[in-house]
Amino acid sequence: MIFIPLFLLFVFMDWYLAKRKNKSAAFSESNTSLNFIIGSIQQIATVISFYLLLTCVNYTYHNYRITTLSNNWYSWILTYLAIDFVAYWIHRFSHRINIIWASHITHHSSNKFNLSNSFRTSPFQDLNRIPFWILLAFIGFNPQMLFTVFVVSSIIEFFTHTQNAPKLKWMEYIFVTPSLHKVHHGKNDLYIDKNYGSTFIIWDRIFGTFQEETETVEFGIKASSYQDNHAVKAITYYYKDLFKRYKAITSLKEKILIWIMPPEWEPKSIQSSQSISAIANSNTLERNSYYLFGVISLTINILFFFLVLLFKNTMPKLYLFGYSIYYISNMLIAYKLMFLPNMRYKILLLLIKSIVAITVVLFVYVFINHQLHLIYFAVSIVCQLLIFLLYKLIK
Numbered sequence: 476m477i478f479i480p481l482f483l484l485f486v487f488m489d490w491y492l493a494k495r496k497n498k499s500a501a502f503s504e505s506n507t508s509l510n511f512i513i514g515s516i517q518q519i520a521t522v523i524s525f526y527l528l529l530t531c532v533n534y535t536y537h538n539y540r541i542t543t544l545s546n547n548w549y550s551w552i553l554t555y556l557a558i559d560f561v562a563y564w565i566h567r568f569s570h571r572i573n574i575i576w577a578s579h580i581t582h583h584s585s586n587k588f589n590l591s592n593s594f595r596t597s598p599f600q601d602l603n604r605i606p607f608w609i610l611l612a613f614i615g616f617n618p619q620m621l622f623t624v625f626v627v628s629s630i631i632e633f634f635t636h637t638q639n640a641p642k643l644k645w646m647e648y649i650f651v652t653p654s655l656h657k658v659h660h661g662k663n664d665l666y667i668d669k670n671y672g673s674t675f676i677i678w679d680r681i682f683g684t685f686q687e688e689t690e691t692v693e694f695g696i697k698a699s700s701y702q703d704n705h706a707v708k709a710i711t712y713y714y715k716d717l718f719k720r721y722k723a724i725t726s727l728k729e730k731i732l733i734w735i736m737p738p739e740w741e742p743k744s745i746q747s748s749q750s751i752s753a754i755a756n757s758n759t760l761e762r763n764s765y766y767l768f769g770v771i772s773l774t775i776n777i778l779f780f781f782l783v784l785l786f787k788n789t790m791p792k793l794y795l796f797g798y799s800i801y802y803i804s805n806m807l808i809a810y811k812l813m814f815l816p817n818m819r820y821k822i823l824l825l826l827i828k829s830i831v832a833i834t835v836v837l838f839v840y841v842f843i844n845h846q847l848h849l850i851y852f853a854v855s856i857v858c859q860l861l862i863f864l865l866y867k868l869i870k
């Protein structure tokens with residue numbers, strides 16, 4: 476986060492160079508500002524997702540690791556390779572599994588490609604890393620090294636989003652260069668699902684997803700119905716789309732499959748197109764968005780509650796009690812939210828929820844002076860607020 480002003484300067488330089496080279500089509504004002512809006516939403520969410528990531532990774536490392544990597548120079552190289560290898564697979568899954576693609580699509584739905592595109596990631600994307608990093612900690616990779624290496628590789632990744640670099644000769648054999656990453660952002664048939672690498676392109680060469688830049692790249696996603704003009708839309712578009720298809724599917728098996736299949740998968744048991752558009756046109760879609768946020772809210776509350784249980788031995792009993800009330804009531808409310816069609820009830824429920832939250836915070840503040848727990852609690856409340864901000868925006 477501290478690098479952001481510097482990164483903004485680089486975006487400006489990228490724009491200036493593009494203009495001088497008469498390539499100003501690489502930028503558009505509306506696209507760049509949209510990228511920044513999405514980026515700032517993501518920055519807020521990062522606080523939460525990294526807190527979760529850090530907690531899970533540290534906990535696994537300190538309790539369940541099977542080996543211990545010594546603090547040598549070669550451990551750093553090994554850690555970098557491990558992170559990069561894992562990043563390749565996270566990225567590949569992000570393109571091939573619908574429910575994960577729903578968060579990664581935000582990064583790809585921009586029809587311009589420049590440094591400001593690096594900022595454009597969904598607030599949900601960072602969560603994809605958690606299971607993979609738990610595995611790394613389990614193997615014995617030191618969390619501190621993991622996070623340091625991650626910062627370095629993210630900075631390198633940032634600079635691959637530009638059209639102002641030529642092909643980089645021998646480097647294209649080993650590294651993900653701007654030209655190779657440009658290919659990754661193309662919607663040309665030749666370029667779809669290619670070059671998943673983060674720092675090293677070797678994984679793509681090994682696992683058969685490598686593609687050189689041979690024809691002009693067309694940026695963006697294939698869906699013709701998508702219009703890139705709103706941050707919330709860019710973040711929620713594919714979740715809604717998936718949900719719409721889920722509703723239209725009649726077979727139970729396919730209702731489950733839709734979430735884990737690749738984006739181009741088409742279910743067989745779909746209702747006639749007429750009834751699908753009927754669904755899309757009715758207020759079902761609006762209700763679906765409530766349902767979706769109910770689900771997200773429920774998931775986040777279950778996650779936090781799970782974390783509380785993990786730390787139950789290290790926290791005072793009173794505190795445990797406060798946490799439990801808060802999360803259990805939140806879960807019930809989130810569950811109710813999914814099914815309530817009436818707006819008035821929803822507002823009432825939100826009100827109850829806020830009162831519970833404020834009471835618990837006051838309770839925590841008055842009775843317990845454990846700062847770390849207070850921060851934890853604040854983060855979880857900010858998280859709730861964000862969900863409902865989004866929930867309001869989508870309305």
Ligand SMILES: [Zn+2]
Nearest residue numbers: 566579583659
């Ligand atoms: Zn991608």
